[in-house]
Amino acid sequence: MLRTIDLNSDMGESFGRWQxxxxxxxxxxxxxxxxxxGWHGGDPAVMRTxxxxxxxxxxGVGAHVGLPDLLGFGRRRMQVTPDExxxxxxxxxxxxxxxxxxxxxxxxxxxxxxxxxxMSAADExxxxxxxxxxxxxxxGVVLYGMxxxxxxxxxxxxxxxxxxxxxxxxYDDSGGLVIERHKGAWNPEEVARRAVRLATRDEVGTVDGxxxxxxxxxxxxxxxxxxxxxVARRVRESLEAAGVExxxxxxxxxxx
Numbered sequence: 001m002l003r004t005i006d007l008n009s010d011m012g013e014s015f016g017r018w019q020x021x022x023x024x025x026x027x028x029x030x031x032x033x034x035x036x037x038g039w040h041g042g043d044p045a046v047m048r049t050x051x052x053x054x055x056x057x058x059x060g061v062g063a064h065v066g067l068p069d070l071l072g073f074g075r076r077r078m079q080v081t082p083d084e085x086x087x088x089x090x091x092x093x094x095x096x097x098x099x100x101x102x103x104x105x106x107x108x109x110x111x112x113x114x115x116x117x118x119m120s121a122a123d124e125x126x127x128x129x130x131x132x133x134x135x136x137x138x139x140g141v142v143l144y145g146m147x148x149x150x151x152x153x154x155x156x157x158x159x160x161x162x163x164x165x166x167x168x169x170x171y172d173d174s175g176g177l178v179i180e181r182h183k184g185a186w187n188p189e190e191v192a193r194r195a196v197r198l199a200t201r202d203e204v205g206t207v208d209g210x211x212x213x214x215x216x217x218x219x220x221x222x223x224x225x226x227x228x229x230x231v232a233r234r235v236r237e238s239l240e241a242a243g244v245e246x247x248x249x250x251x252x253x254x255x256x
Contacts, residue, residue: 003199003200003243003244003245004244004245004246004247005199005216005217005218005219005239005244005245005246005247006031006032006060006162006217006218006219006246006247006248006249007029007030007031007032007218007219007221007232007235007236007239007246008030008031008032008033008034008062008111008144008164008218008219008220008221008249009026009030009032009033009034009220009221009222009223009228009232010034010036010064010113010220010222010223010224011023011026011027011033011034011035011036011050011054011064011223012033012035012036012041012042012046012047012050012051012064013036013040013041013042013046013064013224014041014042014043014046015041015042015043015046015070016043020041020224021223021224021228022223022224022228022229023050023053023223024053025228025229025232026221026223026228026229026232027053027054027057027059028057029229029232029233029235029236030059030221030232031059031060031246031247031248031249032059032060032062032108032109032218032248032249033050033054033059033060033061033062034062034063034064034109034111034113034144035047035050035051035054035061035062035063035064035096036064036066036113037063037064037065037066037092037093037095037096038070038092038095039065039066039067039068039069039070039074039088039092040064040066040067040069040070040072040073040074040075040113040114041066041070041073041074047095047096047099048099048102048103051096051099051100051103051105052099052103054105055100055103055104055105058248059248060108060109060248060249061096061100061105061106061107061108062107062108062109062110062111062144063089063092063093063096063097063107063109063110063111064111064112064113065088065089065092065093065110065111065112065113065116066092066112066113066114066115066116067080067088067114067115067116068088069114069115073114074113074114074115074116075114075115076115077115077119078115080119080126082125082126082128082129083129085116085120085126085129085130085133086129086130086132086133088116089110089112089129089130089133089134090133090136090137093107093110093133093137093141097137106140107137107141108140108141108142108248108249109141109142109143109144109162109249110130110133110134110137110141110142110143110144111143111144111145111164112130112145117145120145120147120150121145121146121147121148121149121150122147122149123149124149124153127147127149127150127153128153130143130150131143131150131153131154131157131159132157134154134159135157135158135159141159141160142159142160142161142162142249143159143160143161143162144162144164144218144249145161145162145163145164146163146164146165151163160249162217162218162249163215163216163217163218164216164217164218164219164220165198165204165214165216165218165219165220166219166220167191167194167195167198167204167219167220167221167235168186168191168221168222168225168231169222170206170207171204171205171206171207171212171214172206172207172208173206173208173210173212175212175214178207185225185226185227186225186227186231188227188230188231188233188234188235189234191221191231191234191235192231192234192235192237192238192239193238195219195235195238195239196238196239196242196244198214198216198219199216199219199239199242199244200242200243200244202214202215202216217249218249219235221235
C-alpha cells in the first residue's frame with residue numbers, strides 16, 4: 001500500500017533585519033510550513049511574506065505558536081495557566097489566519113514551538129487548553145505534535161492530530177529529542193536514510209544504539225542548518241524513490 005507523508009518545516013522566524021533560515025529554498029520542497037507568529041520569532045512583514053510564499057507554492061499554512069519570549073526565542077519555560085495557553089494560541093493563530101485568508105489560502109494547522117511544545121506535551125491541563133483552542137479555530141484545522149497526552153485529548157474533542165517525527169535531531173531511548181543548542185550541518189544522505197526508515201518502517205534509531213517504534217504522519221526538517229536546503233531535497237528525493245507519496249496533512253484525513 002502506498003504510504004503518504006507530509007514534510008513540514010519551521011518558517012518565518014526572521015525578525016526585522018535579522019535573518020534566520022532558508023525559507024525560500026525549503027518552500028519548494030516541503031508540503032507544510034509552521035510560520036512564526038511574532039512571539040518567539042517573526043514580525044508582521046515576515047508573517048505576510050512567508051504566508052504569501054507558502055500559498056504561491058501550494059504549501060499548507062500552519063501557525064507556529066510560541067510563548068511571549070522573543071528574546072529567548074521561545075525556548076525558556078514560563079509559568080502559564082491553561083487559560084493563558086488558550087489565549088496565546090488563539091491570538092497568534094488568528095493573526096496568521098488573517099494573513100492566510102488575505103493571500104487566498106487558509107489556516108491548515110497549529111504547531112507549538114520550543115518550550116510551548118514540550119510543556120503542552122507533558123502537562124494535561126496545558127494540552128487540553130491547546131486542543132480547545134484548535135477546536136475553536138474550526139473544522140479543518142489540525143494540531144501537530146509528538147506528545148503522548150495530546151492525541152487522546154484531540155480525539156475526544158474531534159480535532160485532527162498529526163504526529164510528527166524528526167530526522168535531523170537524535171532521539172534518546174525514552175523517545176525524547178536530543179536538542180542542539182547550536183545548529184550544525186547534517187549529512188544529507190544520513191538524514192535521508194533516517195527519513196526513509198521512519199516513513200516505511202515506523203521506527204528510528206536512538207543515541208544509545210537501540211530502535212524506537214514511532215509511527216508518524218509528518219516529518220519535520222529544520223530550516224536553520226547551513227545546508228538545510230540540500231538536506232530537504234535529498235530527503236524528499238529518497239522518500240519518493242522509496243515509493244512514499246509526499247502531500248500536505250491538509251490534503252487527507254488527519255490521524256486522531
